[in-house]
Amino acid sequence: MKTILNKRLSTISAFINSNDKVIDIGCDHGLLGIDLVLHKNVLKMISSDINSGPLQKALENNKKYHVEDKILLKQGNGLETIDDEIDTIVISGMGGITITNILKDIKKYPHIKKIIISPNNDFPLTRKEIAKHGFKLDNEVMVYEKEKYYLVSCYLKGKDNINYYFGKLNFQDEIVKNYYQEIYNTNKKILSNLSLKNKLKRVNLMIENIKIRKRR
Ligand SMILES: C[S@@+](CC[C@H](N)C(=O)[O-])C[C@H]1O[C@@H](n2cnc3c(N)ncnc32)[C@H](O)[C@@H]1O
Structure with a gap:
C-alpha cells in the first residue's frame, strides 16, 4: 500500500x-x-x-x-x-x-x-x-x-557530549548544506542592515556565521 x-x-x-x-x-x-x-x-x-x-x-x-x-x-x-x-x-x-x-x-x-x-x-x-x-x-x-x-x-x-548548534546532522547531505548556507546568507543580510548600536545582536550573528564557515 x-x-x-x-x-x-x-x-x-x-x-x-x-x-x-x-x-x-x-x-x-x-x-x-x-x-x-x-x-x-x-x-x-x-x-x-x-x-x-x-x-x-x-x-x-x-x-x-x-x-x-x-x-x-x-x-x-x-x-x-x-x-x-x-x-x-x-x-x-x-x-x-x-x-x-x-x-x-x-x-x-x-x-x-x-x-x-x-x-x-x-x-x-x-x-x-x-x-x-x-x-x-x-x-x-x-x-x-x-x-x-x-x-x-x-x-x-543515555548521555553524550554533542554540539547543540549542529547536532548530529550529516554535512555530506545537500539539504543540510543548503540549510546552513541559507542561515549564513540571511545573517549576512541582517548584519549589513543592522545599526552599529545593536552590538549584542551583531556579535551573536557574527559568531553564528563563524561557526557555520568553520563547519563547511
Ligand atoms: C500542527 S499540528 C501537528 C500535527 C502532527 N503531529 C504533524 O506533525 O503533522 C499540532 C497539534 O498538536 C496539538 N497540541 C498542541 N499542544 C499540545 C499539547 N500540549 N498536548 C497535546 N497536543 C497538543 C494541537 O492541538 C495540534 O493538533
Whole structure:
C-alpha cells in the first residue's frame, strides 16, 4: 500500500521499529499512527491530542483506513496521555519551545526509551533541553518540503557530549548544506542592515556565521 505520509512524517516513521509501543502526542489528523499500524505493525499505538477537533479528524481517518481497533485515541495535555506500556514518544509539527515544555516532566516516565521530535524551530534549544533529561541524540535528518526545512531528531536513553548548534546532522547531505548556507546568507543580510548600536545582536550573528564557515 502507498504511504499516506508526507516526507517529514515518513522520516519520523523510519525511526520506529515494529516492537515499539508508540504515542503520537499532538497527533492532529492521526496519519502517523495509521501508517505505523499498517506498515510497521507496532505493538501498541496511542494517538493523542489536547484538542477534540483534531481527535475527531483522527477518528474519521482511523475509520477510513479500518484501524479503529488498533489505535487508542486519547484527549489530554502532553505527557498525561501516556500509559505504563508506552516506550516511544513522537512529538512533531510544533515549535521547539512547546515541545521542550511538553517534555519537561519526562523523568516521571522511566519506561520511555525513545523520543522522536520534529520541531518547527529552535533546533539547538531542543537538543540542549532534551539532553538535560538523560536522553542522548542518536540520529538526525533534515527534511526539505514545500520550501521549508524540518528537523527530525531521534533520542535514546543515555548521555553524550554533542554540539547543540549542529547536532548530529550529516554535512555530506545537500539539504543540510543548503540549510546552513541559507542561515549564513540571511545573517549576512541582517548584519549589513543592522545599526552599529545593536552590538549584542551583531556579535551573536557574527559568531553564528563563524561557526557555520568553520563547519563547511
Ligand atoms: C500542527 S499540528 C501537528 C500535527 C502532527 N503531529 C504533524 O506533525 O503533522 C499540532 C497539534 O498538536 C496539538 N497540541 C498542541 N499542544 C499540545 C499539547 N500540549 N498536548 C497535546 N497536543 C497538543 C494541537 O492541538 C495540534 O493538533
